[in-house]
Amino acid sequence: MTTDRLGSAVAATRHQKDWFAQTTERARSGEPIALVNADAPHEILRALDIPYVVTQWWSSIIAAKQAGPAAMERLVARGLPDFSLQYDAMPLGEQDLPAEQRPWGGLPAPDFAIAERSGDVTQKIFEQWGERPGTETFLLSRTGADPVPARWWELVPRDWETAFGTDRLDLLQAELEELVAWLEERTGRRFDTGRLAEIMALGNEQAEWNRRTRDLIATARPTPVMVNDTMPAVMVPQWHRGTQWAVDAARSLYEDVAARVEAGHAVCTGERRRLMWIGRGLWTDLAMYRRFHDEFGAVFVWSMYLAIAADGYPRYGDDPMRALAARFVGFTDQLYVPPWSSDWYVKEALGHGVDGVVHLVADDTPGPGFITEALEAAGIPVLEIRANNSDARSVRAARIPERIAEFLSARVPERS
Amino acid sequence: MSASVPGPAAPRTATPRVGVIGADVPRQLVLAAGATPVRIFGSWSQPYSSEAAELLGAVDAVAARILDEVLSGAHDDLAGLVVCNDSAADLRIFYVLRILSERGRVPFPVHLLDAPRDGGAPRDRFVGRQYDRLVAFCESLTGERIDAAGLRLAARRERELGRALTALRARRRARECSGAAALHAYVAAATLPPEHAMAIVDDAASADARDGEPVFVTGSAHPEASVYRVIEAAGLVVVGEDHDTADAAWIGDAVDTGDRDEAVGRLAQRHAARPPLAARSRTRERAAELERRLAETDASGVLALVRELDDGPVWDLPGQRAVAERRGLPIASRARIAPEAALVEAEEVASALAGELAAAGQVTR
Ligand code: SF4
Ligand code: SF4
Numbered sequence: 016m017t018t019d020r021l022g023s024a025v026a027a028t029r030h031q032k033d034w035f036a037q038t039t040e041r042a043r044s045g046e047p048i049a050l051v052n053a054d055a056p057h058e059i060l061r062a063l064d065i066p067y068v069v070t071q072w073w074s075s076i077i078a079a080k081q082a083g084p085a086a087m088e089r090l091v092a093r094g095l096p097d098f099s100l101q102y103d104a105m106p107l108g109e110q111d112l113p114a115e116q117r118p119w120g121g122l123p124a125p126d127f128a129i130a131e132r133s134g135d136v137t138q139k140i141f142e143q144w145g146e147r148p149g150t151e152t153f154l155l156s157r158t159g160a161d162p163v164p165a166r167w168w169e170l171v172p173r174d175w176e177t178a179f180g181t182d183r184l185d186l187l188q189a190e191l192e193e194l195v196a197w198l199e200e201r202t203g204r205r206f207d208t209g210r211l212a213e214i215m216a217l218g219n220e221q222a223e224w225n226r227r228t229r230d231l232i233a234t235a236r237p238t239p240v241m242v243n244d245t246m247p248a249v250m251v252p253q254w255h256r257g258t259q260w261a262v263d264a265a266r267s268l269y270e271d272v273a274a275r276v277e278a279g280h281a282v283c284t285g286e287r288r289r290l291m292w293i294g295r296g297l298w299t300d301l302a303m304y305r306r307f308h309d310e311f312g313a314v315f316v317w318s319m320y321l322a323i324a325a326d327g328y329p330r331y332g333d334d335p336m337r338a339l340a341a342r343f344v345g346f347t348d349q350l351y352v353p354p355w356s357s358d359w360y361v362k363e364a365l366g367h368g369v370d371g372v373v374h375l376v377a378d379d380t381p382g383p384g385f386i387t388e389a390l391e392a393a394g395i396p397v398l399e400i401r402a403n404n405s406d407a408r409s410v411r412a413a414r415i416p417e418r419i420a421e422f423l424s425a426r427v428p429e430r431s
Numbered sequence: 432m433s434a435s436v437p438g439p440a441a442p443r444t445a446t447p448r449v450g451v452i453g454a455d456v457p458r459q460l461v462l463a464a465g466a467t468p469v470r471i472f473g474s475w476s477q478p479y480s481s482e483a484a485e486l487l488g489a490v491d492a493v494a495a496r497i498l499d500e501v502l503s504g505a506h507d508d509l510a511g512l513v514v515c516n517d518s519a520a521d522l523r524i525f526y527v528l529r530i531l532s533e534r535g536r537v538p539f540p541v542h543l544l545d546a547p548r549d550g551g552a553p554r555d556r557f558v559g560r561q562y563d564r565l566v567a568f569c570e571s572l573t574g575e576r577i578d579a580a581g582l583r584l585a586a587r588r589e590r591e592l593g594r595a596l597t598a599l600r601a602r603r604r605a606r607e608c609s610g611a612a613a614l615h616a617y618v619a620a621a622t623l624p625p626e627h628a629m630a631i632v633d634d635a636a637s638a639d640a641r642d643g644e645p646v647f648v649t650g651s652a653h654p655e656a657s658v659y660r661v662i663e664a665a666g667l668v669v670v671g672e673d674h675d676t677a678d679a680a681w682i683g684d685a686v687d688t689g690d691r692d693e694a695v696g697r698l699a700q701r702h703a704a705r706p707p708l709a710a711r712s713r714t715r716e717r718a719a720e721l722e723r724r725l726a727e728t729d730a731s732g733v734l735a736l737v738r739e740l741d742d743g744p745v746w747d748l749p750g751q752r753a754v755a756e757r758r759g760l761p762i763a764s765r766a767r768i769a770p771e772a773a774l775v776e777a778e779e780v781a782s783a784l785a786g787e788l789a790a791a792g793q794v795t796r
Contacts, residue, residue, distance in 0.1 A: 094749035096766065099742040132547075134519045135710040139746035142713045156547040156554060159516040159525065182560045189553030352526055378489035381523035385530060 021244045023268040027251035030260070031072075035119055038066045042123035047202055049127040050106065050144065052137065054346045055155065058218065058339050059194055060129075061257045062211045063204050068122060069254050070130075074105040080118035082109065095143065100136045107143055124149045127198065131155040133347065134379075153197055155190050158183045160348035160355065167355050168326040168362070175330065175341035188340040212335040214257035218342075219329050221256060224265035225249060226325040228272050232316060233367045237286040239275035242318040243304050246296055249324045256328070265324075287312030287429040291364050293319070293386065294375030297415070306416055311423045317367050323350055326359070351380040357389035364395050371427035372397045373419055398422040446624065447573050450506055450539075452497055452524055453515025454652075454675035454708060455546045457698040459685040460562060461513075462585035462625070463577045464569035468513075470621035471506060472654035472676060473497040475738075475773045486527045487520070491741040492770040493654050494520035498527065501537060509539050510572040513565065516545040517675075518710035518743070542568040548711045550703030558699040566695070579689025586685035592625040593683020595632040600678065602636060603670050604728055606645065609637040610669025610677075611659040617677045618655065643668035644788040647730035649721060649751060650737040650744045650764070651709075652676045658777045662734065665781035666789070671728035673720055679706040709743040718750035725758055732784050735764035736777055761787045 042048040049060050049067040060067045077083055086108030087097035093111075095104070109117060110124065128144035130137050132154050145152030162180050164170060170178035195206045232240065245268070252264040285308070292315050297303055307313035327349050330338040348355055364372060372390050374397050376383040387397045402413035449466040461468040473496035483499040500506060512532075514525035525543050532541040544565055546558045566577055575581070599616055602608040616635035620628040646667045652674035653659060659669055672678050686697040707716035725733070733755045737744045745766045755762035763784035768776050 094752065096742065096745045098767065099745055132711070135741075135743035136746060138711075139714055139743065142715065143746075154549070156549070156557075158547070158557070159522050159543050159545045161525075161529075161543045161545065163529075182557055186547075186553050186557040189556075193551075193553070353530060376488075380488055381526040382486055382530065383488060384485055 021240060021248055021268070021271045023264060023271045024244050024246075024248040026267070027248050027264055030264075031251050031254075032119070034255075035068070035076075038068065039120060039123050041066060042125075047126035048123065049129055050122070050125040050150075051128075052103070052130040052133075052141075054133070054343060055129050055131055056191060056194075056339050056343050057254075058211060058214050058257050058342075059191060059198070059206075060127075061214050063195075063198055063202060063206055065127070065198065065202065067129075068125070070103055070106055072250075072254055073109075073122060074102045076118050077105050077109050082112065082116055082118050085112055085116055100134065100140065103137055103140050107140060110147065126150060126201070128152045129155075129194070131157040131343070133157045151201070153194055155194070156186055158186060158344070160345055160352040163348070163352065163355050165354075165358065166362075167349060168359060171327075171341065171349070172329045173331050175332075175338075175344075179341065179345045183344050184337065184340050187344045188337055191336055191340055208335060211339065215330065215335045215338055217258060217262055218256045219331060220262045221252060221265045222325065222328040224262065224269050225321060226329075228265070228269045229321050229325040231269070231272055231276060232321070235272075235276045237281035237284065238289070238314045238316045239280050239282065240272055241282050241304060242292060242315045243296065245272075246318065246320045249320045253324060283308040283312060283314045285309075285312040286314050288314070288371065288423060288427050289367065289369045289430075290315045290427075291317040291360075291367065291369040291372045292375070293360055293372055294377055296320070297375065303416055307419060307423060310420070311427075312429065313371075313423050313427070315373075317363060317369060319350060322363050351377075353382040353385040354389075356380075357382075357386040360386055361389050361393050361395075364390055365393065369395060370430065371395065371422065373422070374399045376401045396422070396426040398426075447510035448508065449569060449572060450501075450509040450512040451515070451621075452512065453517040453521040453544070454679075454681060455515040455517045455544055455702070456513055456565070456681070457562060457702065458682060459582070459585045459589050459698065460566050460577070460694070461569050462588060463581040463694075464566060465573035465575035465581070466510065466569050467624050468621075469506075469509065469623075471497050471500060472618065472621075473500065474655050475653070475657050476770055487523050489740055490520040490523060491518075491651070491738050493652075493738065493741075494518075494524055496654075498524050501528065502531070507538050511539045511568065512537070512541045513544050513568070514541060516543060517708065518741075520741070540568070540572075546699075546702055548703065548705075548707070550700075555696075555699045555703060558702055559695050562695040562698060566691070577691050582689055582691065582694050583687070586687055588625040589683060589685040592620055592629050592632070593685070595629045596620060596683045599632050599635055600671070603640070606640045606668060606670070607637075608635050609640040609659075609663055610648070610672070611656040611663055612637045612640075613669075614653060614656040614659050614677050617680055617682070620682050621676070621680060639663075640668050642666075644732065644785060644792075645670040645728065645730045646732045646734050646784065646788075647721075647725055647728055648672040648734050648736070649674070649717075649747075650735040651741045651768075658736065658773055661774050661777045662781040665778060666785040667732075667734070667781055669734075670730050671724055673706060673708075673717070673724055675708050678724070679708060681705055709741075709747055711743075714747045714750040717747045718754050721751050722754045722758070725754070725760065730760070732760055732788050733762040734781060734784055735762065736768060736780065737764070737766045738773070739767045739769050761791070763787070 051067045053071045086105045089108035089111035091097045128141045130141040132138040144150050248268045252261040255261040304315045330342045332338040390397045447466045448469045451470040473493040479495040479499040483495040516522045528541045547554045612635045616632040619631040763780045765780045
């Protein structure tokens with residue numbers, strides 16, 4: 016058994032803090048910065064050399080520094096809700112916190128707030144950013160997932176016209192062009208398509224390393240790394256997508272994992288059951304991922320963070336703007352819209368040879384039951400848990416560890 | 432009833448009915464393809480199955496009721512169903528029904544109508560292509576092709592209904608028709624052939640509409656009139672609203688052309704100019720619309736009722752409150768209204784607003 020964290024995970028976490036300090040420094044010295052949603056096309060900002068902070072990542076820092084409730088209270092003071100899409104809204108409240116309560120010194124007011132209009136509320140939150148002095152908002156359309164051809168992961172890297180449909184791509188591409196013009200006008204900078212092509216190529220390289228890492232973990236016996244350790248090692252470089260640093264970070268994750276496989280390293284030497292974790296990370300109880308080693312020899316081998324980084328991002332083509340539109344037009348559909356989501360989870364479960372699945376059902380996605388049903392139909396037992404992943408009370412009420420133990424005893428036989 | 436409307440050339444039994452979930456369908460195109468659009472509304476407080484709740488996840492209860500109605504077979508007579516991407520909840524209904532329709536769980540095909548609301552060339556072009564697909568879908572259900580005569584006839588029928596609705600709005604402002612009666616008429620307009628609906632719209636009137644204080648309703652849409660009845664029993668009269676099952680419904684609008692492509696293009700532009708709805712518009716647009724409608728309806732107060740998990744309207748409240756305050760009008764609001772508590776909470780909020788208006792009236796009189 017090992018409790019050593021992956022070197023690449025530690026390095027990524029450390030880098031992020033340094034990077035934030037540098038970025039806020041640049042902003043305070045008058046350079047424009049942007050606040051963007053996780054599934055907005057960051058590559059445009061990178062091509063224009065506009066540093067950006069990702070809402071969901073910044074929320075995770077605010078929450079980790081225990082500033083979440085105070086930030087939400089600031090929203091309420093302005094008549095805004097504290098119960099609606101908290102993870103997108105928290106940075107808005109953070110802006111109004113007194114200096115000493117702001118994590119890492121706080122986020123300087125961004126010049127640009129950019130998001131896609133997913134759901135009913137994201138656009139409203141980003142509109143609120145634009146009502147603040149010094150910040151302007153740009154919103155992109157978010158079209159519905161139609162069509163949904165089979166085996167999307169084979170189509171999206173090149174045959175994205177089939178995967179997403181030309182109409183949706185035309186719309187997003189035209190909107191990306193509008194965004195470029197909007198940013199050029201405000202920064203006086205010139206957008207360079209050649210630069211975007213380089214950024215896309217680096218993003219693809221990063222995805223290729225993630226794919227190698229994913230494939231290696233899928234076939235390695237026993238499992239060499241903890242799922243919760245690969246999360247930061249994958250996600251932090253994702254916010255730096257399109258840089259050499261991010262490619263190197265993805266590569267060093269691969270090398271760390273390969274070295275462990277080479278050395279016969281096991282997170283649990285008595286591995287007898289391989290498990291898949293579907294849903295967002297259980298941030299309130301990371302130790303839980305290790306809890307079933309001793310009694311059951313049960314190891315979580317899969318989470319969506321690495322797998323989507325492997326399958327969700329690569330887009331190869333001569334027209335970088337079209338490729339970028341294809342990267343984001345249906346990004347969340349890949350994970351959350353059945354049958355795309357359910358087909359993909361089955362493929363990943365089979366590819367990783369899992370014996371059981373714990374499915375933390377997100378209440379913000381449609382048809383979670385279709386995922387469970389598809390896995391069970393493929394002969395893989397599933398435990399469905401309904402709880403809010405970021406709320407400790409909800410997690411306790413759902414008795415997650417107890418139910419996983421019951422599930423392992425009752426439905427997931429040991430491998431010989 | 433439909434005697435004044437020339438029938439189609441080919442003999443037929445009944446006009447196919449095309450179900451609609453959401454508020455974005457350009458009705459003229461459906462009518463021109465030889466079908467009747469029939470909106471499915473759900474309700475404030477009817478119970479719904481755990482199956483519908485599990486299929487949709489955490490959404491506005493009205494969406495669960497709509498899905499439940501469809502799954503229960505209540506709409507099995509439909510020839511097809513169009514679901515609009517006009518809210519996150521409706522989009523989820525589409526995703527779920529697309530799968531269930533392929534499995535034969537619902538006996539008709541299900542089609543997505545995806546119409547972003549912001550206007551501008553890229554979006555208008557996308558919406559136009561969506562309308563082309565909608566036309567193809569409706570034609571596949573009716574076996575008819577949209578032609579010049581069909582488009583013009585549909586425009587006439589839709590416009591007639593629009594004129595009846597305009598007259599209804601005037602009667603509401605003149606306090607000759609209650610909000611509950613108006614909502615009932617709007618439901619008829621959204622579900623029946625225009626000629627039949629028109630008779631109901633024309634008849635909508637109520638003597639007691641004079642008795643209450645005129646208020647404007649914003650917040651969640653009202654799928655039926657139960658909450659309006661409670662509001663009006665508290666001494667208020669709903670003289671207008673900005674939600675999509677009544678004044679902000681897209682009914683009665685049409686374009687005059689026999690050219691299909693032109694009709695599609697012009698309807699896409701009309702779509703962009705529609706009143707902004709909570710789930711797909713900016714707060715700024717919503718506040719400006721409220722300002723305009725308050726001036727038009729001459730309401731003395733604003734009532735905002737928002738259902739649990741229908742979060743779009745909640746974000747609009749501060750901007751709407753500022754508008755009401757600027758006009759010197761009281762605004763009463765309640766967010767996160769639980770399904771089972773709708774009538775009770777509506778009564779509380781409406782009574783409070785009625786009390787405030789009565790007190791203000793005594794001061795000024
Ligand atoms: S069973 Fe696994 S986790 Fe427990 S001590 Fe052995 S190797 Fe470590
Ligand atoms: S009169 Fe009203 S309730 Fe009766 S059928 Fe017509 S619309 Fe329905």
